[in-house]
Amino acid sequence: MANAVTRRGFVGLAGAAFGAAVLSACSGGNNAGSQGSASVAAAGGIDYMVLVNKQHKLPDDWEAKVDLVEAKSPLYDEPVKVERKAYEAYLALKKDLDAEGTFVDLDSCYRSVAHQQEVMDEFTKEKGEEYAKRIVATPGYSEHHTGLALDLFLVIDGKNVAENDEMMKHPDIWEKVHAKLADHGFILRYLHERKIFTGYSYEPWHIRFIDNPEVAKKIMETGVTFEEYLNEVPEYIAGCKVDYGTSKTYAESDIDSTIDPILGEFANWKGCVMKRFVFAGDDACGAEELAYANSLREQGTDEFDQAIVLVTDFHSPSADQAQGTAWEPDKDYNDYTWHLGRTGADGAWKLLTWGYA
Numbered sequence: 001m002a003n004a005v006t007r008r009g010f011v012g013l014a015g016a017a018f019g020a021a022v023l024s025a026c027s028g029g030n031n032a033g034s035q036g037s038a039s040v041a042a043a044g045g046i047d048y049m050v051l052v053n054k055q056h057k058l059p060d061d062w063e064a065k066v067d068l069v070e071a072k073s074p075l076y077d078e079p080v081k082v083e084r085k086a087y088e089a090y091l092a093l094k095k096d097l098d099a100e101g102t103f104v105d106l107d108s109c110y111r112s113v114a115h116q117q118e119v120m121d122e123f124t125k126e127k128g129e130e131y132a133k134r135i136v137a138t139p140g141y142s143e144h145h146t147g148l149a150l151d152l153f154l155v156i157d158g159k160n161v162a163e164n165d166e167m168m169k170h171p172d173i174w175e176k177v178h179a180k181l182a183d184h185g186f187i188l189r190y191l192h193e194r195k196i197f198t199g200y201s202y203e204p205w206h207i208r209f210i211d212n213p214e215v216a217k218k219i220m221e222t223g224v225t226f227e228e229y230l231n232e233v234p235e236y237i238a239g240c241k242v243d244y245g246t247s248k249t250y251a252e253s254d255i256d257s258t259i260d261p262i263l264g265e266f267a268n269w270k271g272c273v274m275k276r277f278v279f280a281g282d283d284a285c286g287a288e289e290l291a292y293a294n295s296l297r298e299q300g301t302d303e304f305d306q307a308i309v310l311v312t313d314f315h316s317p318s319a320d321q322a323q324g325t326a327w328e329p330d331k332d333y334n335d336y337t338w339h340l341g342r343t344g345a346d347g348a349w350k351l352l353t354w355g356y357a
């Protein structure tokens with residue numbers, strides 16, 4: 001894996017915020033769901049290259065079509081469910097890994113839309129709507145609905161290592177797992193520093209079956225996301241270069257969580273295309289920046305204790321599209337800064353201002 005150094009770099013910093021961030025892709029516990037039978041008859045086959053993410057909903061007829069089988073997970077009393085071919089491929093992958101002394105097993109796999117709704121309702125009741133929406137994937141928009149997404153966990157010295165933070169401490173083992181994925185038609189879905197495209201922070205455990213080792217190899221070798229491979233990246237970030245650099249202050253997940261508020265604004269800038277998205281560095285996020293962030297804070301809200309700055313380059317719209325906007329048409333706007341603040345490492349970043357400092 002190309003990012004081994006980065007991964008080692010941030011693992012030690014991964015704290016509570018990381019755990020919260022990864023929940024959004026995989027949270028939901030066991031597959032449970034309300035499907036009665038162990039196997040739903042396939043009525044016409046499924047598209048193994050289907051894209052399900054925060055913008056792409058599960059096809060409406062998917063749950064009626066997908067052929068699920070039950071599998072044992074040591075983590076749950078109830079069996080987990082996996083799409084039939086994906087499960088066969090998983091068994092072959094597992095055998096391959098076993099042979100070299102790398103041991104994995106299944107955590108959460110298939111989750112029904114109905115079950116995801118229950119999880120959402122539970123979180124909403126306990127933590128409020130804003131929190132629930134930030135943490136739990138919207139029902140219908142989780143890749144786990146496909147039955148093709150598997151969350152693995154590690155078995156080290158006979159012990160189950162299934163907690164996210166704990167699993168993050170073993171990049172060397174994950175590297176061995178990831179090296180075998182493509183041979184069996186799997187890809188790693190949520191890559192380092194690619195949340196801008198996938199919508200999710202790095203998850204070494206979440207693998208996706210695409211039923212095509214050749215394509216899987218191409219994807220894994222080039223290090224592109226599934227979204228990029230399918231050309232399904234929104235136009236306003238297509239080809240964007242991302243670089244978080246190194247930080248002693250922030251984990252990768254902390255920087256990841258600035259993406260939603262920033263893109264939430266940028267996506268409205270009709271015709272503008274983001275070319276570069278980089279972390280401004282620890283020096284730009286110190287006491288002076290924190291004081292600045294607090295000076296922009298809404299009255300009556302909690303004082304920020306963390307501030308962060310991101311830098312972007314973008315290209316403004318062509319002359320006809322730029323009409324009536326503040327942009328000079330067809331021009332590169334470089335080193336444009338975004339300023340955010342938050343209260344507590346678990347808090348959501350608030351976008352405060354943007355422009356040239």
Ligand SMILES: [Zn+2]
Nearest residue numbers: 025026151206
């Ligand atoms: Zn997952």
